[in-house]
Amino acid sequence: MYITTSLFRTRIMQYYIYILFSQKANKYYIGYSPDPFKRLEEHDSYTNKRKFTAKYQPWILKASFMVSDSLSDVRKVELFIKKQKSRKFLEMIIDRSNNKEFIHEIIKKSLAYSGPDASGLIRRS
DSSP: OEEEOSSOEEEOOOEEEEEEEETTTTEEEEEEESOHHHHHHHHHHOOOTTSHHHHTOOOEEEEEEEEESOHHHHHHHHHHHHHHOOHHHHHHHHHTTTOHHHHHHHHHHHHTOOSSSOBTTBOOO
16 A cells, blocks of 8 residues: 655555464464565574574464554554463464454454453353
């Protein structure tokens, strides 16, 4: 997306949340980036084993969705998802990542976030 004025043309960056999975470790990783596919390549190319994702390569991109052109907003969504500390929640996002209404609800809840859980999004059993 570009904004054009009479003086210049500026590219607006769109930020995505992405969820990676390591079969080696049976772990998920959540992050944000303007380019989730490029970011996946970076995670898989790390050689410094001090980095979390370097320890569990290779990674598989399980889901990604556009959040906003605001870095602040995408960070809030990432933090909200991470604070859930719920594999079930991550797998629900993965399964429903193509459902725009569901993703919109997660983004909306994330931006209004004030508590430790996603009540109303996950059915507790």
